[in-house]
Amino acid sequence: MNLSIEGVSHVYGRTTALDDITLTVESGRVLCLIGPSGCGKSTLLRLIGGLERPSAGSVLQEGAPPPGCLNPLTYVFQDFALLPWRTVAGNVALALEHHRLGRAERAEIIADVLARTKLADFRDAFPRQLSGGMKQRVAIARALAVRPAVMLMDEPLSALDGQTRELLMDDLVSLWERERFTAVYVTHNLAEAVRLGHTIVVLSRRPGRVHATLTIDRPLADRQPGDADLEQHVAHLWDLMRAEAEAADREVLDA
Amino acid sequence: MPDVRPQDRRPVPFRGGGFRPHPLPWAGPAVFLVLLAVWEGAARAGLVSPLVLPAPSAAAAALWSLVESGRLWLHLSASLQRLVIGWTLGTAAGIGLGLCIGLFSLARAGLGPVVAALFPIPKIALLPLFIIWFGIGEGSKVATLFFGALFPTIIATAGGVDSVDRTLIRMGQSFGLPWRDVVLKIVLPGALPAILSGARISASIAIILLVAAEMIGAEYGVGAYILLAGNMMATDQLIAGVALLSVMGLTVAFLIGRAERWLLRWRG
Numbered sequence: 187m188n189l190s191i192e193g194v195s196h197v198y199g200r201t202t203a204l205d206d207i208t209l210t211v212e213s214g215r216v217l218c219l220i221g222p223s224g225c226g227k228s229t230l231l232r233l234i235g236g237l238e239r240p241s242a243g244s245v246l247q248e249g250a251p252p253p254g255c256l257n258p259l260t261y262v263f264q265d266f267a268l269l270p271w272r273t274v275a276g277n278v279a280l281a282l283e284h285h286r287l288g289r290a291e292r293a294e295i296i297a298d299v300l301a302r303t304k305l306a307d308f309r310d311a312f313p314r315q316l317s318g319g320m321k322q323r324v325a326i327a328r329a330l331a332v333r334p335a336v337m338l339m340d341e342p343l344s345a346l347d348g349q350t351r352e353l354l355m356d357d358l359v360s361l362w363e364r365e366r367f368t369a370v371y372v373t374h375n376l377a378e379a380v381r382l383g384h385t386i387v388v389l390s391r392r393p394g395r396v397h398a399t400l401t402i403d404r405p406l407a408d409r410q411p412g413d414a415d416l417e418q419h420v421a422h423l424w425d426l427m428r429a430e431a432e433a434a435d436r437e438v439l440d441a
Numbered sequence: 442m443p444d445v446r447p448q449d450r451r452p453v454p455f456r457g458g459g460f461r462p463h464p465l466p467w468a469g470p471a472v473f474l475v476l477l478a479v480w481e482g483a484a485r486a487g488l489v490s491p492l493v494l495p496a497p498s499a500a501a502a503a504l505w506s507l508v509e510s511g512r513l514w515l516h517l518s519a520s521l522q523r524l525v526i527g528w529t530l531g532t533a534a535g536i537g538l539g540l541c542i543g544l545f546s547l548a549r550a551g552l553g554p555v556v557a558a559l560f561p562i563p564k565i566a567l568l569p570l571f572i573i574w575f576g577i578g579e580g581s582k583v584a585t586l587f588f589g590a591l592f593p594t595i596i597a598t599a600g601g602v603d604s605v606d607r608t609l610i611r612m613g614q615s616f617g618l619p620w621r622d623v624v625l626k627i628v629l630p631g632a633l634p635a636i637l638s639g640a641r642i643s644a645s646i647a648i649i650l651l652v653a654a655e656m657i658g659a660e661y662g663v664g665a666y667i668l669l670a671g672n673m674m675a676t677d678q679l680i681a682g683v684a685l686l687s688v689m690g691l692t693v694a695f696l697i698g699r700a701e702r703w704l705l706r707w708r709g
Contacts, residue, residue, distance in 0.1 A: 237611055257617050267612035271630045271707040280626060281616040312707050332616065 187249045187258065187335040187368070188213050189234060194243035195393075196229055202393035203229045206243070209387060209396065211336060213249075216362065216369045216406075218383030220376065222427060222434035226394035227372045228340055234370060235259040235338045251335040256285050260334035264341040266321040268313040268328075275300065275309040278328045295331050302361070303327040319350035323357070330365075337369040343378060352411070355381055359406045376423050380416045381409050388423060391430040398426050492676060500680035507666075507681060517685070519661035520651060523579065524689075527586025528647040532640060535591045539598025543632070544624065549599075560592040565653045572658070582654040589650040590643040597639020601632030634708075637701050644693045652686065663689070 189211035196204040203226040211217050211234075219227045232238040234245050236259060251258040261267075268277050278296050287295070300306045303323045313321055322342055329337055343351045355378065361367070362382075373379055379386050380402060390397040402419060409416060477497050483489055484496030491499065507513040541548040542556070564585050571581035605628050613623045655664025663685050670678035 235615060237615060257615075259615075261612065261615045263608060263612060265608060267606075267608050269609060269627065269630070271633075271705075280613075280618075283626075284618055284622050312709065314707070314709055328616075 187247060187251050189336055189370075190246045190248055191230075191234065192244050192246065194230070194233055194240045194245065196226065196233060196238070197241045204233075204240075205393035205395050207389075207394065207396055211368060211370055212385075213335075213368050214366045215384040216371055216382050218379040218386045219370060219372045219389060220374060220379050220386060220423065220427070221389030221394060221397070222391050222431040223374060224434055224437070225389045225391050225430075227374075227389055230389075230394065231261075231338050231340050231370060231372050234336075235261055237261075247335075252333070255333045255335050257281065257332035258335040260329045260332055260337055262322070262325050262329050262337060262339040262342045264344050266313075266318075266325045266345070268321055268324055270313050273310050273312055274305055274316075274324050274327075277313070277324055278331050281328050281332050299327040299330045302330065303357075317350070318346045319354055322346065322354060326358075326361075335368060337367055339369055339371045341373055342371075344373070344375070351378075358382060359409075363407050376420045376427075377411065377416075379423070380419045381411070382406065386419075386423065388426050391434050397430075492674060495677040495680060497680075499677040500684065503675070503677040504681040504684065507678070512666075516661050516663050516666045519659070520655065520663045520689070523582050523586060523654075523662070524647055524651050524693075527583040527651075528590045528644060530583070531587040531590030531647070532594050532643060534587070535594025535639075535643070536598050536636060538591075539595040539636075540602060540624070540629070540632075542595065542599040543602025544628070556592060556595050559588075560596065564589040564650055565657075568654055568657055577658055582651070582659065585650050585654045586647045589646045593643045593646060594636070594639050597635050597642070598632060601635025601639075602628055604635060605631035634705055637697065637704065640700075641694070641697050644697060645690065648686070648690055648693065 191207055191209040191211070194204060194207045195202065207230060209217070219230065221227050229238070233240045236245070247258065269280060272280060275296050278299060279292065282292050282295060296309075297306070300309055303326055305320070305323055305327055308316065308320065308324075313324070316324065322345075325342070343354055346354065359382065362369075371379075371382055383402060384406075386400040386402065387396055388398040388400070389395065400419065400423065402416075404413075404415070480494075481496050481498060484491065484494065484499075495503075504513075507516075538548075538552065538556075542552055543549070567588065568581060568585050571584040575581045575584050609627050609631065610623060613627045618626070651662075652664035652667070655662035656668045659665040663682055667679055667682035667686075670676070670682060
């Protein structure tokens with residue numbers, strides 16, 4: 187299933203957050219959205235997943251979601267969004283309980299996704315007992331449990347420290363190698379974007395417009411931190427963004 | 442590096458510490474026992490007249506005779522029944538209305554000002570009206586407790602719903618949870634800490650109202666017992682009744698504390 191974003195604009199009160207965004211999210215690929223803070227990347231992600239309605243334009247699903255898919259457009263949030271009163275297994279179960287599944291089938295899905303995210307030993311732990319990286323693994327397990335057609339990831343590694351981020355990035359790469367999931371991945375971290383993105387879309391400062399699109403052909407599994415060509419991509423992206431990021435940094439927020 | 446004479450080397454002065462209370466389990470009972478002993482001693486030495494302030498032993502004797510005559514249970518059961526019925530109904534209705542105010546804009550805009558206007562009225566002032574409406578019997582007392590527990594619970598619940606993390610609600614919606622599930626599995630558990638601290642407040646309000654209502658018109662009940670003792674200048678019985686109220690309040694606080702520990706065990 188592809189996603190087609192056609193001429194999407196979004197206005198909050200008198201500020202235009204997004205202006206005429208047109209993008210295609212291709213099946214089996216990771217599209218990274220980067221841009222200076224406040225450029226509307228997260229807003230765009232909420233529009234794509236139907237958590238907000240665009241002021242103009244439309245987001246279209248093209249083709250049917252794969253069979254067995256319970257929630258075609260599934261988010262992974264920056265701050266994990268785990269229910270603190272549910273255990274790891276309970277948090278995964280939350281996404282399944284309102285679907286018509288047998289008790290055994292549900293238990294099977296939970297055990298399967300927890301095994302795939304290396305969380306099987308933590309199924310009865312509460313979120314407060316887990317590190318940030320483990321919490322985000324739980325959120326990823328919960329997303330996998332509903333067999334999404336497209337994963338919408340909103341800065342999933344931004345709340346983590348540098349080392350945990352590296353570990354989880356490796357996990358995401360190997361997960362993608364196994365599952366070939368489709369994702370829209372919002373980040374402000376250029377290194378993350380060049381490690382995980384097949385396509386990188388750079389948004390400009392408010393109002394957010396598509397500033398540039400970059401395709402990286404090298405397979406995800408072959409990308410290592412510090413690769414010369416990836417460093418080049420990072421430098422290129424930073425050139426594109428630098429002036430805008432500086433201007434965004436100096437902007438006074440009118441809240 | 443220049444040489445430093447040994448006498449010029451001194452430890453860094455310690456400036457931290459303090460501001461960190463640590464448990465001293467013996468202190469509370471000790472103060473309690475000392476107070477009782479001083480009181481008992483003063484009474485036995487004849488420093489205070491037994492009519493003004495009877496000795497703790499006299500109050501204990503009055504309590505024991507109340508137990509022996511079987512009237513303790515009569516008063517206590519009347520009070521507890523009113524407390525349990527009035528507080529439970531008021532809390533249940535308060536949670537329901539508070540949820541409505543937290544969830545629906547119309548309820549918030551419509552009921553908010555009404556709640557704000559009725560909350561500060563001391564509910565005991567309405568007892569005469571409730572006696573006219575519900576009769577001098579149990580109805581008026583239960584109604585007083587009901588309204589006493591209702592308003593703090595509404596306010597606590599609505600505030601609790603407001604404080605539920607919106608990203609959790611968006612998360613629920615993003616997984617396609619039906620509205621009912623979002624309320625039952627995300628909003629209600631998220632508001633539970635606030636609801637329980639509201640229950641603490643409403644329970645202490647309910648005990649105050651209970652005694653006041655029983656003093657205005659009741660045959661049995663701890664409040665009626667205290668009032669009768671006062672009218673007869675039986676200060677030993679009066680102190681016994683007041684001690685009974687203290688135990689009642691402590692028991693209620695203990696039970697709510699237990700409920701909190703169990704319901705909020707995920708907070709660790």
